[in-house]
Amino acid sequence: MASTDPVTTLDSRYSSANATATEWVRGRRELAQAEVYLLTTVRPDGRPHVTPLIAVWLDGALYFCTGPDERKARNLAENPHCTVITAGGTALDDGLDLVVEGDAVQVTDEARLRRIAGTYESKYGNEWRFDVRDGAFLNEASGVALVYEVTPVTAFGFNRAGEYSQTRWRFFV
Template identity: 50%
Template sequence: MKNTEPVTTIDPRFSDPSAVATPWEETRRVLETAELFWVTTVRANGRPHATPLVAVWLEGAIHFSTGADEQKAVNLRENSHVLLSTGCNSWESGLDVVVEGDAVQTTDEATLKRLAEAWTTKWNGQWQFEVRDGCFYHEAGGSALVFSVTPTKILAFAKGNFGYTRHQF
C-alpha cells in the first residue's frame, strides 16, 4: 500500500470563482472519520450496483469487507473497478468525497490483523474481527472477504462555496 501525497488541483469549470482546492489533509480526514460509505461495483451485464457499508482508511488505501456471496463480491470477481463515496446530503455545507480505484482482495495475515484493529478502534469495539484463512471472521459465525482500494483519483466536492477538487495519485 502506497503512502504518496497526491497532486491536488481545483477544476474552475465546476467551482465558484472564489473557491480554493480542498487540501489533501481535509479530504483524508473525511475518509478517516466517515461512518458510512457507498460502494459502487459493476455487474456482469455492465449495470452498476451500489450499497452502503463501513470502511476504514489505513496506510494510503480504503478497505472494506463483504461476504463471499454478496453481490459486490460477485461483481468484484469479474471487474475490480470500484467507487467508494461518502459525505452528507446537505447543499450548503460539508464535503463529499469519491474514491476511484481497483478493489484487490487482501489476504495477508499481518495486514488483516492491522485492519481488524483499525475497525475495532474506529468503531469503539462495535466491529471486531478474528483473522484466519485470509479472511475476517465475526462472532455471528460468518466470514468476510477484505478488499483494499488504493486510489487512483479522489474527488472532493466542497459545498456552500462550491469547489471541485481532484487529488490525483
C-alpha cells in the same frame, strides 16, 4: 501503492469564482472520520451495483469487507474497478463529499488483516470485532468476510461549505 502526495487541481468549471482546491490532508481526514460509505461495483451485465457499507482508512487506502457470496464480492471477482463515496453531510451548503476511484484488491496477509481488524474495532466498537483466519475476517454474528483494499487512483472532493469547489486528486503508481 499510490503516491501519498497527489497532484491537486481545482476544476473552475464547477467551482465558485474565489474557490481554492481542497487540500488532500483534509480529504484524508474526512475519509478516515466518515462512518458510512457507498461502494459502486459493476455487475456482469455492465449495470452498476451500489451498496452502503462501513470502511476504514489506513496507510493511504480504504478497506472494506463483505461476505464471499454477496453481490459486491462476486462483481469484484469479475471486475475490480470500483468507486467509494462518502458524503460530508446532508445540507446543501455544508460538508465535503468525497469520491475515490480505484481497484479493489483482496487482502489475505494475516498480519495486515489483524491490523485492519484492529482499526475497524477502534473506529466502530466491539460489534465490529473480527478474528483473522485463513486469509479473511471471521465474526461470530456474520461469519466469513473477505477484505478488500482500494488505493486511490483518482479522488474528487466536492466542497459545499462557503465557496463551492470541485477538487481532483490524481495519484501516480
